[in-house]
Amino acid sequence: MPEKLKVSLLDYGAGNVRSVRNAIAANGYEIQDITTPEQIVAADCIVFPGVGSFGSAMRVLKEKGFYQPLRDYLADYKRPYLGICLGMQTLFESSDEHEPGADPIPGLGVIPGKVIKFNETHMAVPHIGWNGRILHQDSAVLKHVSPDEDAYFVHSFYAPLTAENAPWVLTTTTYSGQAFVSAIQRGSVVATQFHPEKSGVTGLHVLKGFLEVSDCCWSAGRQVALGYGRLKEISLTAVVLLLSLTLSY
Amino acid sequence: MDQAKPLQVDPTAETHLAKRIVVALDVRSNDHGDLVVTKGDQYDVRENHKEGVTECRGGVRNLGKPVSLASRYYQEGADEIAFLNITSFRHGVIEDMPMLQVLEEASKKIFVPLTVGGGIRSYTDPDSGQTWTALEVASRYFRAGADKISLGSDSVHAAEAFVASGGAKKGDTSIETISRVYGAQAVVISIDPKRVYVESKDQADSKHVVVELDPHQLGPNGERFCWYQCTVKGGREERDICAVTVAKATEQLGAGEIMLNCIDMDGQGQGYDLALLRAVSEAVSIPVIASSGAGTPEHFSEVFTKTGVQAALAAGMFHRKEVEIETIKQHMRDSGIPARKSA
Numbered sequence: 406m407p408e409k410l411k412v413s414l415l416d417y418g419a420g421n422v423r424s425v426r427n428a429i430a431a432n433g434y435e436i437q438d439i440t441t442p443e444q445i446v447a448a449d450c451i452v453f454p455g456v457g458s459f460g461s462a463m464r465v466l467k468e469k470g471f472y473q474p475l476r477d478y479l480a481d482y483k484r485p486y487l488g489i490c491l492g493m494q495t496l497f498e499s500s501d502e503h504e505p506g507a508d509p510i511p512g513l514g515v516i517p518g519k520v521i522k523f524n525e526t527h528m529a530v531p532h533i534g535w536n537g538r539i540l541h542q543d544s545a546v547l548k549h550v551s552p553d554e555d556a557y558f559v560h561s562f563y564a565p566l567t568a569e570n571a572p573w574v575l576t577t578t579t580y581s582g583q584a585f586v587s588a589i590q591r592g593s594v595v596a597t598q599f600h601p602e603k604s605g606v607t608g609l610h611v612l613k614g615f616l617e618v619s620d621c622c623w624s625a626g627r628q629v630a631l632g633y634g635r636l637k638e639i640s641l642t643a644v645v646l647l648l649s650l651t652l653s654y
Numbered sequence: 655m656d657q658a659k660p661l662q663v664d665p666t667a668e669t670h671l672a673k674r675i676v677v678a679l680d681v682r683s684n685d686h687g688d689l690v691v692t693k694g695d696q697y698d699v700r701e702n703h704k705e706g707v708t709e710c711r712g713g714v715r716n717l718g719k720p721v722s723l724a725s726r727y728y729q730e731g732a733d734e735i736a737f738l739n740i741t742s743f744r745h746g747v748i749e750d751m752p753m754l755q756v757l758e759e760a761s762k763k764i765f766v767p768l769t770v771g772g773g774i775r776s777y778t779d780p781d782s783g784q785t786w787t788a789l790e791v792a793s794r795y796f797r798a799g800a801d802k803i804s805l806g807s808d809s810v811h812a813a814e815a816f817v818a819s820g821g822a823k824k825g826d827t828s829i830e831t832i833s834r835v836y837g838a839q840a841v842v843i844s845i846d847p848k849r850v851y852v853e854s855k856d857q858a859d860s861k862h863v864v865v866e867l868d869p870h871q872l873g874p875n876g877e878r879f880c881w882y883q884c885t886v887k888g889g890r891e892e893r894d895i896c897a898v899t900v901a902k903a904t905e906q907l908g909a910g911e912i913m914l915n916c917i918d919m920d921g922q923g924q925g926y927d928l929a930l931l932r933a934v935s936e937a938v939s940i941p942v943i944a945s946s947g948a949g950t951p952e953h954f955s956e957v958f959t960k961t962g963v964q965a966a967l968a969a970g971m972f973h974r975k976e977v978e979i980e981t982i983k984q985h986m987r988d989s990g991i992p993a994r995k996s997a
Contacts, residue, residue, distance in 0.1 A: 427762050539664075605766055
């Protein structure tokens with residue numbers, strides 16, 4: 406069997422990510438856990454299923470020394486990344502999810518804008534359940550999913566659609582008339598507000614799309630690297646040959 | 655990865671939150687320590703015998719039944735699965751709870767939200783004397799693969815204390831501690847009320863919310879009014895607090911959802927208690943799951959049309975294979991109610 410991309414999972418132990426592991430495994434990919442900042446630097450593909458609150462997630466990323474390596478990893482949008490739920494929200498600059506009176510805690514700041522709370526006077530909060538997606542980009546990540554299939558959401562905070570984040574928006578969803586960003590993609594950086602690991606076959610297919618595209622990138626990268634290696638080998642052989650020829654004269 | 659291509663988007667386009675169908679499995683341990691699904695499952699004794707169960711505790715447990723049934727419901731379109739544990743944990747240690755193994759196995763195959771209920775409370779191991787808090791018990795369930803836990807009796811007592819104190823949060827109830835760590839969406843309150851019929855709206859104690867019953871759901875002697883008295887310990891003990899009050903208090907304490915049963919309607923297949931569900935869903939802003947009484951696809955459409963609930967739960971009718979989940983969803987769509995569209 407050809408070698409496959411390995412998924413690096415950012416699980417800082419704050420909650421249940423068993424389903425995310427199982428859903429990646431169900432798609433036939435192996436997982437390694439990120440425990441050191443160096444692993445982020447070396448990763449081929451990172452999945453970040455944020456759990457807990459925005460503040461606690463950001464605090465843990467900083468405490469473990471993951472903050473800067475993650476920002477660097479995300480900087481040129483070229484390395485495969487999948488954020489889920491809070492893993493999408495932490496890509497924004499900040500969130501209203503913090504203790505009353507306390508200062509907002511900054512996010513990774515990759516996407517411009519702030520994550521805010523649904524208006525409880527107009528709708529039941531949290532937004533729990535199966536909802537649809539309005540497609541804003543044509544992406545290979547969603548190639549196995551039909552546009553009318555529903556995905557599972559559970560969240561009280563959302564990223565509003567703005568002119569600044571428009572280039573990032575992959576899908577939007579509306580809840581009681583309120584539109585919000587339900588998935589983003591820029592280059593290889595992908596994130597979903599919904600939970601692919603809880604969205605039945607639809608969710609498994611979203612993961613499949615992301616992992617296939619990531620795997621394809623990774624294999625192409627390896628091909629280039631392998632090619633380069635072989636070229637070096639060939640030139641080395643040539644030099645040795647030349648040398649031995651020269652010497653024999 | 656290539657940058658995806660921008661598409662034309664209709665700015666008026668809207669999506670809709672689907673009304674959920676939750677399938678519940680009432681799970682208990684049998685004499686062998688195996689977990690069996692009880693509701694509508696008249697044959698479990700014979701089937702377990704056939705499957706050759708190991709008899710001693712600590713031997714091989716037959717976990718196949720709850721997991722395989724739940725997997726079937728997942729494949730048939732259940733939007734959520736609830737494992738409701740009706741065994742009390744008098745023996746053994748926390749790590750040995752068979753429900754943990756069920757969750758671990760189920761989460762390998764089932765990719766929709768899993769709720770576990772029953773037995774989530776402070777617990778002392780009779781042998782070692784070690785005590786776990788409700789939060790610690792819940793944490794173990796979350797790690798095993800549960801997305802939500804449901805709290806029963808504990809939440810009625812928490813609501814009573816909350817009301818008695820004039821709305822003071824003690825901060826140490828199971829609702830508060832679990833909600834603080836795992837979020838409100840992970841805490842479901844399961845309420846088991848029974849009807850207390852009254853002559854008129856002002857006949858009951860003013861602290862109880864009295865409702866007028868729907869014309870086709872009157873009491874056995876044509877009673878038109880009632881309030882809903884909460885029970886604890888699986889319906890065996892009545893408390894002087896109504897379902898609306900418990901729902902409102904537990905929402906304040908940090909609950910994210912209300913699973914609302916009704917002892918009078920349970921197992922009858924005559925439809926959900928509409929007056930109860932209307933009263934509670936209007937009183938809280940968190941989602942309410944209707945439970946007790948479903949028997950036909952029409953009952954689902956009725957509860958979604960006539961009350962504000964966001965989900966409806968059933969157990970027996972699915973176990974007995976009376977109605978397929980997809981038939982219910984089609985009936986909902988035909989009635990203009992959004993149901994989940996899946997692959």
